[in-house]
Amino acid sequence: MEIPKDHPRYKSLSTRERLAELAKDGIVTITGLIAHGRGEAFDYLLGERTIPQAREAERVAVSYLLEARNPVISVNGNVAALCPEEVIRLSEAVPAKIEVNLFHRTSERIEKVVRHMERAGAGRVLGRNPDSILPGISSDRAMCTREGIYTADVVLVPLEDGDRAEALVAMGKVVLAVDLNPLSRTSKAATVTIVDEVTRAIPEMTLMVDGLRDDPEKRKELTSSFDNKENLRRTIRHICRYIESQGDKDKE
Amino acid sequence: MEIPKDHPRYKSLSTRERLAELAKDGIVTITGLIAHGRGEAFDYLLGERTIPQAREAERVAVSYLLEARNPVISVNGNVAALCPEEVIRLSEAVPAKIEVNLFHRTSERIEKVVRHMERAGAGRVLGRNPDSILPGISSDRAMCTREGIYTADVVLVPLEDGDRAEALVAMGKVVLAVDLNPLSRTSKAATVTIVDEVTRAIPEMTLMVDGLRDDPEKRKELTSSFDNKENLRRTIRHICRYIESQGDKDKE
Numbered sequence: 001m002e003i004p005k006d007h008p009r010y011k012s013l014s015t016r017e018r019l020a021e022l023a024k025d026g027i028v029t030i031t032g033l034i035a036h037g038r039g040e041a042f043d044y045l046l047g048e049r050t051i052p053q054a055r056e057a058e059r060v061a062v063s064y065l066l067e068a069r070n071p072v073i074s075v076n077g078n079v080a081a082l083c084p085e086e087v088i089r090l091s092e093a094v095p096a097k098i099e100v101n102l103f104h105r106t107s108e109r110i111e112k113v114v115r116h117m118e119r120a121g122a123g124r125v126l127g128r129n130p131d132s133i134l135p136g137i138s139s140d141r142a143m144c145t146r147e148g149i150y151t152a153d154v155v156l157v158p159l160e161d162g163d164r165a166e167a168l169v170a171m172g173k174v175v176l177a178v179d180l181n182p183l184s185r186t187s188k189a190a191t192v193t194i195v196d197e198v199t200r201a202i203p204e205m206t207l208m209v210d211g212l213r214d215d216p217e218k219r220k221e222l223t224s225s226f227d228n229k230e231n232l233r234r235t236i237r238h239i240c241r242y243i244e245s246q247g248d249k250d251k252e
Numbered sequence: 253m254e255i256p257k258d259h260p261r262y263k264s265l266s267t268r269e270r271l272a273e274l275a276k277d278g279i280v281t282i283t284g285l286i287a288h289g290r291g292e293a294f295d296y297l298l299g300e301r302t303i304p305q306a307r308e309a310e311r312v313a314v315s316y317l318l319e320a321r322n323p324v325i326s327v328n329g330n331v332a333a334l335c336p337e338e339v340i341r342l343s344e345a346v347p348a349k350i351e352v353n354l355f356h357r358t359s360e361r362i363e364k365v366v367r368h369m370e371r372a373g374a375g376r377v378l379g380r381n382p383d384s385i386l387p388g389i390s391s392d393r394a395m396c397t398r399e400g401i402y403t404a405d406v407v408l409v410p411l412e413d414g415d416r417a418e419a420l421v422a423m424g425k426v427v428l429a430v431d432l433n434p435l436s437r438t439s440k441a442a443t444v445t446i447v448d449e450v451t452r453a454i455p456e457m458t459l460m461v462d463g464l465r466d467d468p469e470k471r472k473e474l475t476s477s478f479d480n481k482e483n484l485r486r487t488i489r490h491i492c493r494y495i496e497s498q499g500d501k502d503k504e
Contacts, residue, residue, distance in 0.1 A: 016286055023282060030272040031272075033282060033289065034285050034292065036289060037286035037287060037288060037289020037290040039289070041292075041293035041294050042293050181296070182499070183296070183495060236496055236498075240495065240496060243434075243435060246435050247434070247485045
């Protein structure tokens with residue numbers, strides 16, 4: 001299907017086509033397609049842009065990544081499909097390790113997603129040979145690597161499910177979530193929740209790395225003053241003001 | 253995959269499994285899976301229940317169906333997948349015709365969806381042999397039957413796309429939409445917008461048929477006093493109150 005570049009929904013339609021192709025390849029699952037739809041709806045409520053509350057969370061998250069001893073970016077099928085190059089650039093800028101971690105895990109699918117990241121230019125990608133188990137999760141999703149997620153002090157989890165986010169927090173890790181639903185269990189559990197679309201959030205964060213790298217004072221200030229629950233409440237208020245204004249637009 | 257019946261997300265997880273199966277059969281498309289995800293997100297914002305504004309719209313919609321000379325229920329892949337029996341029961345109660353009308357139209361897929369409805373117990377299903385074209389739509393989606401949608405005075409369109417909803421309104425038809433996004437083009441274009449999940453909305457409407465069948469006064473009162481734009485604004489306010497209360501729940 002050819003989508004004209006001037007179509008008002010060009011970006012979202014071409015993203016859907018990309019996901020559809022990667023679904024045929026087995027990189028994206030059916031559950032992943034439905035999850036993408038949920039994301040589309042929540043992004044619509046943000047006006048499909050990075051709101052100030054998200055930008056603030058992104059700066060705090062970058063500060064945590066730069067402060068970390070062993071920062072890891074967890075990549076699932078949808079993240080690999082949507083923004084592999086962007087994840088790689090962030091991982092190189094910080095630097096942080098990349099680990100593939102799937103909700104619907106089979107060794108074939110892990111191999112496919114790792115290879116997809118490698119083809120996109122990733123150096124080392126963890127996840128092929130998990131040797132550790134996250135406590136408190138009763139499925140294959142618990143599998144991870146000691147070198148990566150298991151011993152990470154800070155984990156960036158774009159598009160994570162609630163069980164895993166909660167398990168990572170319970171292990172004492174700093175969890176940085178990218179999640180468009182400000183009411184999700186992941187959003188509530190995370191140390192820092194970035195309510196933003198992942199293909200906008202990751203490049204934004206990469207741009208922030210340079211400014212924060214040589215400014216430990218600023219990083220400390222950002223991480224110590226940030227209140228995630230309050231930021232989520234302000235995000236919800238922002239959404240409400242936006243959708244009410246959209247509804248009023250149509251007043252006769 | 254087996255989902256335990258006591259799982260808090262049992263309904264939505266088993267619905268996803270059903271859609272996944274029908275996606276393999278070609279009844280549901282990849283775009284349909286993503287659209288289902290969008291619906292899940294919006295339903296979450298309603299608290300996954302029929303809100304009073306939706307119930308009011310459902311009563312008005314049933315009144316229009318009972319007043320109609322040639323009422324038609326338009327069925328696409330997702331509707332056929334989610335609630336075939338429920339659609340058939342409503343079509344028998346009114347009575348109204350059923351016409352299959354697909355966004356991603358191929359004659360094979362039309363045949364599959366029509367057969368799916370027939371297997372679910374539908375008597376006559378229109379759509380196999382379209383002989384008319386809706387003006388103002390430049391794709392195969394414009395194809396419909398003269399006996400059904402083309403000459404219908406009232407069309408119930410669950411999960412419709414914006415272009416078709418607008419085209420049906422432009423033809424002077426009464427358009428009854430079931431759409432979980434109160435800001436969508438379909439929601440704005442329709443005569444009556446039911447912001448409710450389709451598997452809840454259709455059975456609700458069927459239950460309302462008996463009470464309204466012998467009460468033409470009540471039907472007239474309902475259809476003449478209904479203000480769709482105002483009802484959508486009240487729906488948005490309801491959503492905002494709900495999500496703000498959910499956000500406040502987590503106040504420390």
